[in-house]
Amino acid sequence: MxxxxxxxxxxxxxxxxxxxxxxxxxxxxxxxxxxxxxxxxxxxxxxxxxxxxxxxxxxxxxxxxxxxxxxxxxxxxxxxxxxxxxxxxxxxxxxxxxxxxxxxxxxxxxRQIIILPNEKRTLQITESITAALGPDAFNGLFNYERCEKVKLPDSILYYSLISRGQDPVTEMIARMTQYYNLFKKMQTLYDLPQSRIITGTLDAVPVTNYERLSMFAGILIPVQAIAAHIQLQQNFGYLMTKRITGGNYLKLPVPMDFATAGVPMYNFISMNCKEGIFKMSGNHFFISMNGPSYSEIYIPQLKKHY
Missing domain, CATH: 1.10.10.60 (Homeodomain-like)
Known part of the structure; x- marks a missing residue:
């Protein structure tokens, strides 16, 4: 065989x-x-x-x-x-x-541990990259007051893992363009104005060891787009799929590409969760790639903390 x-x-x-x-x-x-x-x-x-x-x-x-x-x-x-x-x-x-x-x-x-071993490393990497970008790189952009409360529909994510290995984030950045172009063509071909091209990880940051992170790129399509799902399943059977629960999300728009936005994103989530400003309903936060210099971060929220 x-x-x-x-x-x-x-x-x-x-x-x-x-x-x-x-x-x-x-x-x-x-x-x-x-x-x-x-x-x-x-x-x-x-x-x-x-x-x-x-x-x-x-x-x-x-x-x-x-x-x-x-x-x-x-x-x-x-x-x-x-x-x-x-x-x-x-x-x-x-x-x-x-x-x-x-x-x-x-x-x-x-639950009582203040900083996890992997978290220390994540924060160190974040701080070093942030310092390299300059003190004014984010200029108050990652602020809860800038978040918009939105509702997303139940959706299905069609995706590919674009990095698994010793340096998953670097590999993801190197390979993202080809996958972004693929999903952009799919949006046009199947007329999917409500879809989003997104990136993120299947894992729990910072719990999962950095070298084991599975970074993905995919297209998120509302469940009700039945005709599109039939076509995608017939023509793109090699893509992996994941159900993404709809409901309450925080949307944080940032005028930067996905790679730059990903640097301070975890720190923003971690800080606000620790301080009780919001609580998440799952690990499935993601970055929607809306252009070369504009992204939106989506964070699933518990209704009682919304």
């Missing part, structure tokens, strides 16, 4: 498996569910995923769920039981046990 399948197809099987796991974080499923969906055998998928991703599939699923849970502990207003349910654990006790095994801290104690 392997001789009949190209390296590109092998990569796509692994990435589609990763996509399925990310899109079903809170749902019960098995490896066989994934392999059946891909139309390949259990053992073939199992070995292919481990070979391509560098870790067994179920190890990735468990790590990903726990890291997303840690992100919710940091930035959301959910209680531990709610986070346990959102991340696919049958009981809070099972979640707490798995969490402590992975992070060496209970969920309650983890």
């Amino acid at each position: 392997a001789s009949l399948i190209t390296r590109e197809q092998l990569e796509n099987f692994a990435l589609q498996g990763l996509s399925f796991a990310d899109d079903h974080v809170g749902d019960p499923f098995s490896i066989k569910d994934v392999s059946d969906r891909l139309g390949i055998s259990y053992s073939y998928f199992y070995h292919n995923f481990a070979q391509y991703m560098g870790e067994p599939f179920w190890h990735y699923v468990k790590r990903h769920r726990l890291e997303l849970a840690a992100g919710l502990l940091r930035h959301s207003g959910y209680n531990i039981g709610e986070i346990s349910d959102l991340c696919g654990y049958a009981t809070t006790a099972a979640f707490s046990k798995a969490f402590k095994q992975h992070f060496k801290e209970s969920p309650k104690d983890f």
Whole structure:
């Protein structure tokens, strides 16, 4: 079987498996569910995923769920039981046990940590880049008072991972133009004025180790655009998909490209969440790329903090 399948197809099987796991974080499923969906055998998928991703599939699923849970502990207003349910654990006790095994801290104690080890590194990188851009680079742009409260519809994200490796952000910047052009053509071809070309990460920043971050570029399309979804599924089956819950978001417009906007974005989110100015409803914040020098940051908000 392997001789009949190209390296590109092998990569796509692994990435589609990763996509399925990310899109079903809170749902019960098995490896066989994934392999059946891909139309390949259990053992073939199992070995292919481990070979391509560098870790067994179920190890990735468990790590990903726990890291997303840690992100919710940091930035959301959910209680531990709610986070346990959102991340696919049958009981809070099972979640707490798995969490402590992975992070060496209970969920309650983890929530009290002021600065995480990975966060220190993120802040150092942010500060160094900010300093290089000059003291007036952001000039008060990342200010809660500039945010607009908006409602987004339930949508589906069609995306590609554009970096996974030792320096994911640098790789993302280097490859973004080709993907932006692809999604821009799709907007025109399928007449999608309500869609957004976005970028972000599938992971929880700063919980996930920087070298493991999965950065994406994609096109976000409202669920009700049924005809467009049919066409995209027929013609762009290689793209990964993710359901993005609609609802309350904060929108922060910034007159800069996505790469520059990404530098202070995390610090803005982290500071406001720690101070209780807002709380997030999930880890799925993203940057909408509206032009070469204009971006919009979207942050999902809990209704009770909206």
